[in-house]
Amino acid sequence: MSIQGHVFKYGANVDTDVIIPARYLNTAEPAELARHCMEDLDPSFISRVQPGDILVAGANFGCGSSREHAPVAIKASGISCVIAPSFARIFFRNAINMGLPILECTEAAEAIQNGDRVSVDFDTGRIENLTRGQTFTARPFPPFIRRIIEADGLMGTLRQLQGKGE
Amino acid sequence: MAMTLTQKILAAHAGLNAVEAGELIEAKLDLVLGNDVTAPPAIKVFEAAGLKTVFDPERIALVPDHFTPNKDIQSAEHCARMRRFARDKQLSHYYEQGEEGMGVEHVVLPENGLVAPGDAIIGADSHTCTYGALGAFATGVGSTDLAYAMATGKTWFRVPEAIRIQLSGQLKPGVTGKDVILHLIGQIGVDGALYQSLEFTGPGVAGLSMAERLTICNMAIEAGAKNGLFPVDDATRAYLAHYAPERVAKNDFTVYEADPDARYARTIQIDLAAIRQTVAFPHLPENTREIGSFDPIPVDQVVIGSCTNGRLEDLRLAAHWLKGRKVAKGLRLIILPGSQRVWREALKEGLFEIFTDAGAVVSAPTCGPCLGGHMGILAAGERCVSTTNRNFVGRMGHPKSEVYLAGVPVACASAVLGRVAGTDELDA
Ligand code: SF4
Numbered sequence: 001m002s003i004q005g006h007v008f009k010y011g012a013n014v015d016t017d018v019i020i021p022a023r024y025l026n027t028a029e030p031a032e033l034a035r036h037c038m039e040d041l042d043p044s045f046i047s048r049v050q051p052g053d054i055l056v057a058g059a060n061f062g063c064g065s066s067r068e069h070a071p072v073a074i075k076a077s078g079i080s081c082v083i084a085p086s087f088a089r090i091f092f093r094n095a096i097n098m099g100l101p102i103l104e105c106t107e108a109a110e111a112i113q114n115g116d117r118v119s120v121d122f123d124t125g126r127i128e129n130l131t132r133g134q135t136f137t138a139r140p141f142p143p144f145i146r147r148i149i150e151a152d153g154l155m156g157t158l159r160q161l162q163g164k165g166e
Numbered sequence: 167m168a169m170t171l172t173q174k175i176l177a178a179h180a181g182l183n184a185v186e187a188g189e190l191i192e193a194k195l196d197l198v199l200g201n202d203v204t205a206p207p208a209i210k211v212f213e214a215a216g217l218k219t220v221f222d223p224e225r226i227a228l229v230p231d232h233f234t235p236n237k238d239i240q241s242a243e244h245c246a247r248m249r250r251f252a253r254d255k256q257l258s259h260y261y262e263q264g265e266e267g268m269g270v271e272h273v274v275l276p277e278n279g280l281v282a283p284g285d286a287i288i289g290a291d292s293h294t295c296t297y298g299a300l301g302a303f304a305t306g307v308g309s310t311d312l313a314y315a316m317a318t319g320k321t322w323f324r325v326p327e328a329i330r331i332q333l334s335g336q337l338k339p340g341v342t343g344k345d346v347i348l349h350l351i352g353q354i355g356v357d358g359a360l361y362q363s364l365e366f367t368g369p370g371v372a373g374l375s376m377a378e379r380l381t382i383c384n385m386a387i388e389a390g391a392k393n394g395l396f397p398v399d400d401a402t403r404a405y406l407a408h409y410a411p412e413r414v415a416k417n418d419f420t421v422y423e424a425d426p427d428a429r430y431a432r433t434i435q436i437d438l439a440a441i442r443q444t445v446a447f448p449h450l451p452e453n454t455r456e457i458g459s460f461d462p463i464p465v466d467q468v469v470i471g472s473c474t475n476g477r478l479e480d481l482r483l484a485a486h487w488l489k490g491r492k493v494a495k496g497l498r499l500i501i502l503p504g505s506q507r508v509w510r511e512a513l514k515e516g517l518f519e520i521f522t523d524a525g526a527v528v529s530a531p532t533c534g535p536c537l538g539g540h541m542g543i544l545a546a547g548e549r550c551v552s553t554t555n556r557n558f559v560g561r562m563g564h565p566k567s568e569v570y571l572a573g574v575p576v577a578c579a580s581a582v583l584g585r586v587a588g589t590d591e592l593d594a
Contacts, residue, residue, distance in 0.1 A: 145322065
């Protein structure tokens with residue numbers, strides 16, 4: 001599975017409160033959450049983001065509260081993947097459980113610039129900067145994590161198990 | 167490939183010979199836990215996915231402990247949803263208030279013989295890390311994780327690296343496991359062990375009681391850790407013989423040891439004899455100060471209980487320091503035994519008489535005030551010394567109230583003297 005898109009680049013310690021401010025947590029509707037995604041950090045984000053685009057950020061992305069709404073909002077905004085040197089522990093878990101691909105790669109996170117066009121292959125972990133002609137390798141997801149992401153999150157894999165009558 | 171204790175347990179549950187830090191694995195679980203706050207949303211997810219059966223009705227524990235006895239209609243509805251699910255799926259480890267085996271989740275699971283060395287356990291509660299005291303891998307997760315685990319008996323983990331905490335020496339009288347963990351959090355900070363295991367080892371381990379180890383592992387999460395872990399020794403085996411005789415009889419557990427050449431992110435030495443009575447000031451568990459290093463702070467309420475310090479040993483310690491003494495005029499001392507079993511034993515041992523004579527009130531086993539639920543909420547400007555584990559803004563009530571975290575001896579001394587105080591200041 002691979003994706004391609006333009007990059008939105010942000011700094012380190014992007015916290016769950018700027019990803020989706022607490023004042024909007026009275027809904028669990030993904031489209032509604034997406035409308036306010038990154039609002040307190042980059043108000044123009046939501047009007048510019050295109051399906052398939054990629055978030056690249058500094059270390060400790062997703063720090064703060066344990067809200068599952070944060071990866072839900074990012075995913076519903078159209079973002080196909082987040083690349084950062086590191087993720088906060090609970091965000092990391094929630095992102096995968098919600099079916100949002102995230103990749104840890106310090107070199108890529110540093111070298112890729114805002115607006116670059118980048119492709120990512122989740123099976124191999126290969127990240128290619130098409131604008132600058134550079135490639136990087138992140139540790140690829142093992143098959144069961146790929147299954148979660150391809151099934152649109154843990155819920156999706158539950159539904160698949162159910163379908164197979166397991 | 168040399169592994170830490172956590173890595174050994176995870177590798178075994180993933181069916182792998184070896185794992186390394188950073189690796190993503192899928193692991194089989196021995197026990198899956200939910201409570202009245204986190205299980206209802208998980209049940210919703212479970213039902214929305216159209217699932218009908220759980221992976222094993224013997225390996226799921228649902229404990230209504232946070233807002234029970236139900237404090238309002240909403241909590242009653244939550245508990246009712248859980249009770250229906252437990253009945254419908256015929257779960258063996260659903261506990262009702264008043265029943266033997268009921269109480270605060272992290273007190274009752276080990277007491278009910280559901281935790282043994284080498285187990286891999288997840289709970290939709292951040293203090294699930296408590297069970298590391300028995301040599302089990304245990305960590306907190308979210309509600310979606312809980313739903314998935316209830317259905318499949320599996321979850322995924324990223325393998326953590328570990329910080330090794332090398333313990334030596336012996337605690338001085340009046341100093342407890344709580345002081346040890348507060349000291350450590352004060353030293354490394356609330357994110358000092360982010361995404362890592364805290365693995366306790368060294369000659370100092372032998373002198374720590376199981377109650378103390380449970381308290382220490384309980385607060386591993388307050389240093390950001392994924393889990394806390396103690397090696398298995400004679401004290402662990404004696405605890406298991408008492409609380410988990412069935413698993414001992416069936417030899418149904420595995421003792422793992424860290425490889426001697428395992429690599430650690432870092433090693434921290436702690437001389438237990440040098441630890442003093444410690445208090446975490448508002449509003450973070452890392453704001454620690456030793457008793458005697460600050461000006462008098464008047465206190466309105468003292469709480470003794472919770473999954474951190476609500477065990478029988480804690481209540482015995484409280485009785486020791488409160489016997490023949492009186493709670494300061496105008497102060498409220500609230501004691502919450504951690505489980506029905508603790509409650510009954512404390513009653514039998516005559517502890518309640520000591521508490522009542524001192525002027526304390528004894529509650530039913532519940533989380534209650536620990537998370538600002540009920541049974542002792544603070545007003546604006548009020549201060550509380552509490553044996554619980556979090557002192558965040560508003561944790562026990564009004565956002566302008568303050569919580570000072572401490573061990574049982576400091577809680578008792580503070581209750582008697584009406585200010586944050588150590589036991590040194592109590593009259594002999
Ligand atoms: S006693 Fe407090 S910390 Fe422990 S489970 Fe209950 S609410 Fe959570």
